[in-house]
Amino acid sequence: MVCDSFSGLPEPNEDDKIHILPGGKTSSYSRGMFSCPLDTVKNNIQKYGDISVCEFVQGWFQDTLPSIKGPFIMGFIDVDLKESLKTCIEYLYKEFSEGSRIYCHEAPHLENAKIFFDNHWFNVQFKEEAPGFYGAGTGLPLLHVSNTIGSALGYAEKRGRGKL
Numbered sequence: 403m404v405c406d407s408f409s410g411l412p413e414p415n416e417d418d419k420i421h422i423l424p425g426g427k428t429s430s431y432s433r434g435m436f437s438c439p440l441d442t443v444k445n446n447i448q449k450y451g452d453i454s455v456c457e458f459v460q461g462w463f464q465d466t467l468p469s470i471k472g473p474f475i476m477g478f479i480d481v482d483l484k485e486s487l488k489t490c491i492e493y494l495y496k497e498f499s500e501g502s503r504i505y506c507h508e509a510p511h512l513e514n515a516k517i518f519f520d521n522h523w524f525n526v527q528f529k530e531e532a533p534g535f536y537g538a539g540t541g542l543p544l545l546h547v548s549n550t551i552g553s554a555l556g557y558a559e560k561r562g563r564g565k566l
């Protein structure tokens with residue numbers, strides 16, 4: 403299932419406009435960034451992937467995700483904004499089976515990674531403990547760039563333990 407606005411980011415909240423990464427690097431965001439029309443995405447998947455396994459869901463997450471049903475065993479969330487990430491978790495987390503991995507492409511962004519450690523928020527949303535996030539702050543050790551090993555990729559594992 404491929405979910406996106408296909409018209410780029412929504413307007414970021416004030417505290418989502420700039421993310422500060424470990425080491426002092428920053429990422430800034432604005433409405434419409436990363437916009438790519440659905441037809442272009444489909445053409446690329448036709449060229450390099452297998453479109454027969456894809457189902458496309460176009461629209462803002464708060465409108466499209468509430469009706470999406472699992473069960474899922476793996477997810478890849480690359481949505482940049484922490485508000486968008488929270489919307490994805492809010493609607494989709496319960497659709498993942500125990501033991502699922504939910505990969506996220508903003509591992510070095512502590513604003514995003516810390517959502518996966520927020521016990522209070524997970525308790526309110528799902529009556530369970532936060533899963534934590536492997537690779538928070540550094541990313542999984544997949545790439546070697548200028549004397550550091552890391553990547554943008556990390557993951558949360560839905561443990562199904564610690565039901566509150």
Ligand SMILES: C[S@@+](CC[C@H](N)C(=O)[O-])C[C@H]1O[C@@H](n2cnc3c(N)ncnc32)[C@H](O)[C@@H]1O
Binds near residue numbers: 409411412435481486
């Ligand atoms: C960095 S791009 C990644 C796109 C794609 N996953 C990839 O790997 O090429 C971030 C994507 O998140 C989408 N996005 C972020 N927040 C969204 C929201 N609230 N609703 C729908 N799409 C959103 C944007 O449209 C954009 O395509």
